Every structure is written in C-alpha cells, then in structure tokens.
Amino acid sequence: MNAAARGAAGGTGGWSRALSSFFYRRPNSYILLLLIPPLLWFGTVYLGSLFSLLLQSFYAINDFTAEIVREPTLATYKQLVTRPAHIDIVVRTTLMAITVTVACAIIAFPLAYYMARYATARMKTYLYVAVLLPMWTSYLVKVYAWRLILAKQGILTWFLDSLGLTPALDAALNTPVIGGPTLSSSYIGMFIVFVYMWLPYMILPIHAALERVPRSLLQASADLGARPGQTFRNVVLPLAFPGVAAGSVFTFSLTLGDYIIPGVVGAPGYFIGMMVFQQQGTAGNIPLAAAFSVVPIVLIAIYLSIVKRFGAFDAL
Amino acid sequence: MTAAIEFRNVTRSFGSVRAVDDVSVEVAAGEFFSMLGPSGSGKTTCLRLIAGFELPDSGHILLDGIDVSDVPPYDRNVNTVFQDYALFPHMSVAQNVEYGLRVRGVAADERRRRTDEMLALVKLGEFGERRPQQLSGGQRQRVALARALINRPKVLLLDEPLGALDLKLREAMQIELKALQRELGITFVFVTHDQGEALSMSDRVAVFDRGRIVQIDSPRGLYGRPRNPFVAQFVGGANVLTSELASTTLGVARPVAIRPEQMRILAAGTATEPGWVACAGTIADSQYHGATLRVQVRTPAGELLTVAQAEAGATDAATRAGTAVQVTWPRESVVELEADHA
Numbered sequence: 001m002n003a004a005a006r007g008a009a010g011g012t013g014g015w016s017r018a019l020s021s022f023f024y025r026r027p028n029s030y031i032l033l034l035l036i037p038p039l040l041w042f043g044t045v046y047l048g049s050l051f052s053l054l055l056q057s058f059y060a061i062n063d064f065t066a067e068i069v070r071e072p073t074l075a076t077y078k079q080l081v082t083r084p085a086h087i088d089i090v091v092r093t094t095l096m097a098i099t100v101t102v103a104c105a106i107i108a109f110p111l112a113y114y115m116a117r118y119a120t121a122r123m124k125t126y127l128y129v130a131v132l133l134p135m136w137t138s139y140l141v142k143v144y145a146w147r148l149i150l151a152k153q154g155i156l157t158w159f160l161d162s163l164g165l166t167p168a169l170d171a172a173l174n175t176p177v178i179g180g181p182t183l184s185s186s187y188i189g190m191f192i193v194f195v196y197m198w199l200p201y202m203i204l205p206i207h208a209a210l211e212r213v214p215r216s217l218l219q220a221s222a223d224l225g226a227r228p229g230q231t232f233r234n235v236v237l238p239l240a241f242p243g244v245a246a247g248s249v250f251t252f253s254l255t256l257g258d259y260i261i262p263g264v265v266g267a268p269g270y271f272i273g274m275m276v277f278q279q280q281g282t283a284g285n286i287p288l289a290a291a292f293s294v295v296p297i298v299l300i301a302i303y304l305s306i307v308k309r310f311g312a313f314d315a316l
Numbered sequence: 317m318t319a320a321i322e323f324r325n326v327t328r329s330f331g332s333v334r335a336v337d338d339v340s341v342e343v344a345a346g347e348f349f350s351m352l353g354p355s356g357s358g359k360t361t362c363l364r365l366i367a368g369f370e371l372p373d374s375g376h377i378l379l380d381g382i383d384v385s386d387v388p389p390y391d392r393n394v395n396t397v398f399q400d401y402a403l404f405p406h407m408s409v410a411q412n413v414e415y416g417l418r419v420r421g422v423a424a425d426e427r428r429r430r431t432d433e434m435l436a437l438v439k440l441g442e443f444g445e446r447r448p449q450q451l452s453g454g455q456r457q458r459v460a461l462a463r464a465l466i467n468r469p470k471v472l473l474l475d476e477p478l479g480a481l482d483l484k485l486r487e488a489m490q491i492e493l494k495a496l497q498r499e500l501g502i503t504f505v506f507v508t509h510d511q512g513e514a515l516s517m518s519d520r521v522a523v524f525d526r527g528r529i530v531q532i533d534s535p536r537g538l539y540g541r542p543r544n545p546f547v548a549q550f551v552g553g554a555n556v557l558t559s560e561l562a563s564t565t566l567g568v569a570r571p572v573a574i575r576p577e578q579m580r581i582l583a584a585g586t587a588t589e590p591g592w593v594a595c596a597g598t599i600a601d602s603q604y605h606g607a608t609l610r611v612q613v614r615t616p617a618g619e620l621l622t623v624a625q626a627e628a629g630a631t632d633a634a635t636r637a638g639t640a641v642q643v644t645w646p647r648e649s650v651v652e653l654e655a656d657h658a
Contacts, residue, residue, distance in 0.1 A: 214400065214402065216398050216399075216400055216402035217402050217404060219367075219369050219389065219396075219398070219402065220396070220398055220402035220403075220463075221415070221419075222368075222369075222388065222389040222390045223367055223368075223389050223394075223395055223396045223464075224390075224395065224415050224416035224419060224463065224464075224467060225416050225420050225467060226390055226415075226419040227390050227419075230419045234404075234415070234418075234419065239405070239406060
C-alpha cells in the first residue's frame with residue numbers, strides 16, 4: 001500500500017520530482033543552491049576586489065621610478081593624511097556629502113511621509129513613478145543638462161530674474177567659498193545637482209520605513225495624551241530613523257565616491273572620486289588611489305557606528 | 317448622575333456605508349459596558365468615536381456631560397487598549413507604560429513610582445527592562461493595559477483585546493479584567509464579537525447590527541429576552557422560527573426564539589408531554605461537543621433547528637442523518653420576537 005502510493009506519486013514528473021524531493025528532505029542543500037550565485041559574486045568579485053584595493057593601499061610608489069613597490073607600508077596613508085592638499089580634498093568631499101545628505105533627508109522626509117500616510121493608492125503609484133522617472137535617464141545626460149540649466153544664460157538664472165530674485169542669486173554667488181562666478185561653477189550649483197541626483201535614494205528607504213509603522217501606534221500615542229508634535233518626535237521619527245540612516249548611507253557614499261559631477265558642475269577643486277580617478281589613471285599612483293578610496297569606507301563605518309549608538313537600529 | 321459617556325444621534329459614514337447610524341446610548345460611570353456585534357456592525361467605530369480617532373459626521377458625543385464631539389484624542393480623558401496592543405517597539409516595557417506620563421510632563425521620580433505601581437498591578441514587575449517583542453501575547457496584553465491605565469482615565473476602551481489569545485488565557489484574562497474593573501471602579505467599554513465574552517463580564521451589553529444598536533440589556537436579559545431574530549441568533553445561537561412556522565406550531569403570528577438546550581428530540585409518533593410543542597422533521601447532521609451533542613433537524617418547511625442535548629442520553633438512532641424524528645420544546649420556553657429591523 002505504502003509502496004503503491006509512493007509509486008503512484010512518483011509516477012509523474014520522474015527525475016524532476018525526485019530532485020524536488022531531494023531538496024525538500026535536505027533544506028540545507030537547497031539553501032546552499034540558493035546562495036551559490038550571490039556567494040560567488042560577493043565572495044570573488046565584490047570582496048575580492050575590495051580586498052585587493054585594501055592591499056594596494058598598503059603599497060607605495062617609488063618616487064623616482066614611478067613603480068609600485070609591493071611591500072607593506074603605511075607611507076601612502078602618511079602621504080594622504082599629512083599633505084594639506086590631500087586633507088583639503090577629504091574635508092571638501094566630506095562636507096559636501098554631509099550637506100547633501102542633510103538636504104536630501106529634509107526634502108525627502110515630508111514627501112515619504114505623505115506617500116506612506118496620506119496618499120491614495122493611485123496617488124502613491126504616480127509619486128513612485130515621479131520619484132523613479134529621473135533614474136531612467138542616463139546619468140551623464142542629467143549632469144550635462146544641469147550644467148546648462150545652471151549656466152549664466154541658463155533657464156534658472158532667467159527664471160530667477162523674471163521673479164526679480166537676481167539680487168538674491170548674486171548675494172548667494174558672492175558668498176565666499178560656496179559662491180562663484182555662476183551657479184554652474186559654484187559649490188551651490190554642485191550641491192543642487194548632487195541633491196537632485198541622490199534624492200530618490202533617500203525617499204525610497206524612508207518611505208519603506210514609514211510604511212511599516214502601524215497606524216495604531218500613532219493613535220496609541222495620541223490616545224495617551226501626546227500632541228501631534230510629540231507623537232512625531234517620540235514615535236514616528238525613531239521608527240523612521242532606520243530608513244533615514246539607510247538613505248543617508250546611500251546619499252553620503254554616492255557623494256563621497258562621485259567623480260563626474262564635481263568635474264562638470266561647480267568650482268575647481270578636487271573631490272575624492274576625481275582624485276581616485278586621476279591617481280589610478282593619468283598619474284599611475286594606484287596605491288594613493290586605493291588609499292583615497294578607503295576614506296569613504298572608513299567614513300561610512302564611523303557614520304554607521306554613530307547612528308547605531310543613537311539607537312537607529314533598535315527597532316529593526 | 318451624569319453619564320460617563322453619552323451618544324446623541326451619532327452618525328459616521330465611510331463613503332456610502334453608514335458605519336454608525338444614528339446611535340444614541342448612555343453608559344453610566346463605573347459600568348462594564350460591552351459592545352457586541354459581528355464584524356462591520358459599527359461597534360469598533362463607536363469605540364473609535366469615543367477615543368477621538370474618528371469624529372462624528374453628525375450628532376454629539378459627551379464625556380462626563382461635556383461635549384467632546386470635535387476634541388482630539390490627546391485632550392480626552394479616555395484611554396484605549398488596542399486590538400493589536402500597539403506597543404511601541406523601540407521602547408522597553410517600562411518606557412511604554414510611562415509614556416502617557418512622559419508626554420504630559422510628569423516628573424521622572426513620580427513617573428517611575430507610578431510605572432512600578434502599574435507593572436505590579438498587572439503582575440509584570442520583573443519585566444520593565446524587556447522589549448515588547450520579548451514578551452508573550454498575554455504579557456503584551458498586560459503591558460497595553462498598564463499603559464492605558466497609568467493616566468488614570470475615567471473610561472477605559474478595550475478593542476477586542478482578548479482576540480489574539482488562546483482559549484485558556486482568554487478565560488483567565490476575562491476574570492482578571494472584571495476583577496480589575498471592580499477594583500479600579502472606572503468605566504470599561506469593551507468591544508467584542510464573542511457573545512460568551514460579552515455575557516460573562518458585562519453589566520450591560522449593546523448588540524450592534526449594521527451600524528445600529530438593536531438591543532441594550534443585561535446579559536441575562538439579552539439571553540432570556542432577545543428582542544428580534546438577529547439578537548436571538550447572535551447571542552446564544554437560538555433557533556428562530558419564522559412567523560409562518562410559529563403560527564402553525566404555536567398559533568403565534570410573530571417570529572419566535574427557542575434555545576437549543578431547551579429542545580428535545582423524540583422518536584417520530586411518540587406522544588408529547590402536556591405543555592410541550594412538537595414539530596416533525598428529519599435529522600440532517602450532528603456534531604459532538606464533549607458534554608453536549610448538537611443535532612440539526614430539518615423541518616418539512618425546510619428550516620433547520622439545532623437541538624443541544626446531553627451527550628449521555630443520545631442514542632445512535634437519534635443522530636443518524638435521515639431519521640424521521642420530532643423536535644419538542646416546552647411552550648413557556650418560547651420567546652416572542654419583533655420582526656428584524658429593515
């Protein structure tokens with residue numbers, strides 16, 4: 001009876017059924033099968049290249065022969081942290097990344113909040129498309145388009161002028177450090193382009209985090225006597241914070257690593273990404289390029305440990 | 317004496333659905349008041365109207381005689397135990413409990429004292445530092461209760477708070493809730509779709525159907541004197557005879573209700589006792605319930621009557637589907653009903 005039942009069950013499907021049964025009885029080998037492709041990818045391509053990058057940064061270049069000396073040394077790092085020009089690059093890039101991240105968070109949060117709390121299903125779909133639409137366009141096209149928008153004869157200058165805001169624009173451009181001759185050749189312009197580029201990466205994680213906050217928690221807070229502002233501070237913000245943290249890792253690291261935007265828009269002055277590009281390309285100083293690309297990794301690690309200390313991931 | 321809660325012709329619609337339809341009701345201070353009904357009958361919306369999560373489209377809601385119809389939840393002296401408990405996942409148990417005091421600016425040492433008091437009240441003294449996720453369903457329930465009670469509300473609203481608990485725990489919590497209510501002397505408004513729960517704990521029960529209150533009565537009154545077929549069937553699962561069947565068997569021109577446990581099954585052709593009414597039928601189905609056996613008998617008119625009899629007295633023949641039998645019940649057990657409201 002048992003054998004007959006098994007035979008009948010095994011009658012259809014043949015080897016594919018046998019394979020299914022094999023994996024059903026051995027869930028571990030099934031999980032292994034599931035993980036082989038990502039493990040291969042992450043293990044070799046991703047971690048491997050990261051490791052070789054780290055390794056390169058502990059080599060140094062011989063100043064006379066311009067050859068890489070393959071002996072472990074901290075000389076390259078010493079160069080990185082002692083030369084004022086290099087420190088400038090790190091500080092400039094970090095400040096830009098922080099400003100861009102803060103601006104993205106401030107702009108993204110209300111929109112994500114609206115999408116998660118108030119938007120109808122149809123409205124939500126429209127907003128999703130609107131948020132993602134710019135990402136369907138080539139990155140380079142967008143950057144060069146922004147250069148035109150921000151140019152002296154560009155549409156933004158014209159628009160501000162017709163609103164009578166030219167004095168405000170001039171005042172902004174005359175601000176030391178962040179100003180410049182035109183928007184497209186100032187840090188203000190670069191900042192605008194960065195914020196534009198990375199905003200979706202902030203909106204989506206915040207929205208996902210807010211979506212997961214049950215409405216009953218907000219009602220419970222109000223029920224216990226919290227005014228809307230208190231509910232926002234005590235319940236919404238702490239629970240959305242993992243989303244903000246995730247989004248800010250994106251915007252922060254994308255800004256730290258970008259080497260095209262600072263070259264196309266904004267004031268002269270190197271950013272980390274450009275430095276990496278130039279050092280490993282034209283200059284041929286791969287150890288220094290590697291050392292520079294370790295900087296964002298270190299900064300992100302510091303950043304994550306700070307937000308963790310603030311309890312950003314407690315609710316996960 | 318002013319009612320703790322008063323609804324005056326309150327209506328609340330969602331789109332074209334009237335979730336609460338012209339409801340007027342008073343709940344006395346210190347009362348254990350249950351709102352009973354199937355899902356979508358408007359009982360939860362009523363609770364949310366009291367809490368302030370919903371505002372009425374028309375009509376007035378009074379708490380302690382004061383019109384709060386458009387007062388937001390945070391300015392009402394009522395607190396809620398939510399169906400899903402709604403504990404803050406990023407706070408410890410103690411932080412959850414003290415939340416109501418914290419947002420009202422109560423000093424830290426008093427907060428700690430009252431939080432300890434509350435945790436002791438719900439027997440969770442040891443669990444203050446835990447996270448809600450580390451507690452069992454029954455313990456979370458108690459945290460929700462402590463959190464809602466710490467503000468010393470005049471009214472405690474409970475939205476199906478026992479729904480997620482298993483049977484044994486639910487029965488234990490029913491006893492505890494009732495004891496707690498007696499001890500604290502505050503008004504409890506308890507929403508449930510479980511008639512047993514409503515009957516066992518409440519001073520009075522309001523039965524909801526399609527946005528209206530069909531009947532408000534004590535549990536005994538509700539069970540013994542249901543007003544219409546809906547209440548008779550929903551509370552205690554009575555057999556309702558339509559007015560046609562009632563007039564042929566009883567000579568009454570209105571629908572009537574008879575409790576399953578008041579009916580007996582006799583073999584076909586047996587003479588009935590004096591004062592008992594009989595109705596012929598065939599056995600359709602039966603279910604074993606341990607102490608009792610529930611048997612469905614189909615009348616010639618096609619109605620299904622449920623008879624609950626002691627399991628011990630049941631014979632095999634009396635439960636076999638298709639057997640011709642008669643169902644009898646004492647005439648005085650019949651409750652005459654009003655027709656269902658439209």
